[in-house]
Amino acid sequence: MAGCCDHDHDKHPAQGEGPTVLPRRDASPKYRVVSVASHSHEHGHNHAHDPHDHAGGQCCAPVPMAFGALATPEVVADGIRTSMRIMQMDCPTEEALIRKRLGGMASVRSLEFNLMQRVLTVVHAPDALGPILDAVRSLGFQPEVPDDRGRLAAAVEPKKPWWPLALAGIAALASEAANWSGAPDWMAAALAIIAVLPCGLTTYRKGWVAIRHRNLNINALMSIAVTGALLLGQWPEAAMVMVLFTLAELIEAKSLDRARNAIEGLLTLTPEKATVQQADGSWREVDSATVTVGRLVRVKPGERIGLDGEIVNGRSTVNQAPITGESLPVDKAEGDAVFAGTINQSGSFDYRVTATAGNTTLARIIHAVEQAQGSKAPTQRFVDQFARVYTPTVFAIALTVAMLPPWLLGGSWHDWIYKALVLLVIACPCALVISTPVTIVSGLAAAARHGILIKGGSYLEQGRLLKWLALDKTGTITHGQPQQTDFELLVDVTAEHCRRLAASLAGRSDHPVSQAIARAVDGEVGVHDPVEAFEALPGRGVRGVIGGKTYLLGNHRLVHELERCSPSIEARLDELERQGKSVVMLIDEHRVLALFAVADTVKHSSRDAIAELHELGVKTVMLTGDNPHTAEAIAKTVGIDQARGNQMPEDKRKAVESFEKEGPVGMVGDGINDAPALARAHIGFAMGAMGTDTAIETADVALMDDDLRKIPTFIRLSQATRAVLLQNITLALGIKGVFLALTLGGLGTMWMAVFADVGASLLVVGNGLRLLRK
DSSP states (O other): OOOSSSGGGGGSOOTTOOOOOOOOSSOOOOOOOOOTTTTOOOOOTTOOOOGGGOOOOOOOSSOOTTTSBOOOOEEETTEEEEEEEETTOOSHHHHHHHHHHHHTOTTEEEEEEETTTTEEEEEEOTTOHHHHHHHHHTTTOOEEOOOTTSBOOOOOOOOOOSHHHHHHHHHHHHHHHHHHHTOOHHHHHHHHHHHHHHHHHHHHHHHHHHHHTTOOOHHHHHHHHHHHHHHTTOHHHHHHHHHHHHHHHHHHHHHHHHHHTTTHHHHTSSOSEEEEEOTTSOEEEEEGGGOOTTOEEEEOTTOBOOSOEEEEEEOEEEEOHHHHOOSSOEEEOTTOEEOTTOEEOSOOEEEEEOSOGGGSHHHHHHHHHHHHHTSOOHHHHHHHHHHHHHHHHHHHHHHHHHHHIIIIIOOOHHHHHHHHHHHHHHTOOHHHHHHHHHHHHHHHHHHHHTTEEEOOHHHHHHGGGOOEEEEOSTTTTBOSOOEEEEEEEOSSSOHHHHHHHHHHHHTTOOSHHHHHHHHHHHHHHOSOOOOEEEEEETTTEEEEEETTEEEEEEOHHHHHHTTOOOHHHHHHHHHHHHTTOEEEEEEOSSSEEEEEEEEOOBOHHHHHHHHHHHHTTOEEEEEOSSOHHHHHHHHHHHTOSEEEOSOOHHHHHHHHHHHGGGSOEEEEEOSSTTHHHHHHSSEEEESSOTTOHHHHHHOSEEESSSOTTHHHHHHHHHHHHHHHHHHHHHHHHHHHHHHHHHHHTTOOOHHHHHHHHHHHHHHHHHHHHGGGGO
């Protein structure tokens, strides 16, 4: 709406107007959070779409239909966009194989991989889906495409029997014992082959597929290394390497499952059943997924709320911590909104459903987090590029080690080929590549559990770099529920007449200042006069025709622009504004009739948040359309470094731009008409996003409640994520480097290389999962 006194008012669109969202300055994509049940895959807000940063995957675990779905195929600029689940695709090894196979097809426009959700999204030419699916199947994978409602069959991975690995382990140990005890070579060889066959056939099959498609993944490298060891007569070592590799792969898969299901806690928040009123007035328990909008649902004490709705009867306190991270329960009464996944406490109430199971606030949060998992953070993109060079480089070193010393230096072929085989095992970059997505996903999930919805890994990484944070005033620093404190007549008219005119204009606006005036007057005046030709004046106020005459209700700026201000009015305005009050004036076609002063209260959390931001080295500036005196008064109360008043939406954008010379800038608003500043900022934060579609859709980071202290929490999580990323990269490369040096020095063995490869993977996965406890 147009505000009655400041540009903070601009964040509410005028009646009949939709929210305006501008494209961001950078090319980072913004995901529109849509109903998971509808399965539409939209890209809103005019943001540039980067196919490498967006995977529309959903969780592959068996979950309710509302969450176990993918986007249905849709027509895009380059062709058809199709998402498919590939259960066998869970690490960079499979991604590289699929990318190489499909990347050479002329009908494939782009590929997007979400390894954490095992989802591949392909943009392809029409009628090319069949050949694409056949190409994926040729690699030994089973792609699953959703039906016309976006549904997939429940993902059930077949349980592998434990006895082949156990048998292989016993045979490998027996082969080692036979070798040590001086038994005949044929006995050690036979036991080694018995060990390799049960657990190695899968590796050999995958390795052959990779070699056939000219791809050197870990399965190909391990197949070559074990085969070479067998040919060199290293029977016990070949057997033990294959057993250790298979066992380590199993452990790594379990660890990745934990990271993959990091948001499993969110998925289980919504109860499967809800008590719904029937046509005859009785109450019956039904599946939550079948409940439609408008139905009445009853909640008993201690129950978890199944759907979003509005209370129509009863009152209680509700624990909203699962979504917002709030420490204290919230009182709820008739007319208040309740949200799926939250917990009713002492009372009982009935509520009317406002969103289906697939379109609740919780569903949108889960969908946004899953989409964010598919986006690649800057560190991950760097690691992926590095890995493409690393494996061929080490493979070339291995060939050099195998060939040159025996040829040029007369070294033993047996010894140098063995060293080359060890290097082949070290050549796999799995630990390095997998370290970043596990860390980013853990950070995203940890944030979601604390009521902070981060729309991509890039924002999680950038948060630690913020130097300035620009803040909106109304509803961000203050409660956004001001009360009228003063009313003064400035001309010889009746007070009742002026109050009635002001209430009639203010009642057409939904800005907090207007509502404060309307509430104060309604108790005395009652019925409003009809308003014709109502018009919102952005950043200034509103205008309308009442009884054939034009009236305006607006701020100090509007009075100056209309040239209606006098020295006496100016003096009175200055006095009220220095008290931290916002002043709105009623104006007719010739003069200022009356003034209304409104004061808002500062949130206690705002003071704490500003103090924490300063401790983190982030400077703060308040950008408000309110007058400079009020802005300074509130900024001083909260401890904000700078305050700028009389800020139009475009002024806020320019202010954000002016601070960029010192480093990345964040902007906190409501994600609607603060759009110019939010779009310009490196990271846009939306306050109080729970239940607000536009806020969740628009912001880079959505704070699910109105607690500004979540921004310092976000920055600390960003710092922790960066630290873990660096630790993981150092671990992965450091361990590889150590064993590379040991091997070239003649001290490395093949089983040690297996420990180095898979051990590094387990270390980085475990280290990344630590963020879930942040």
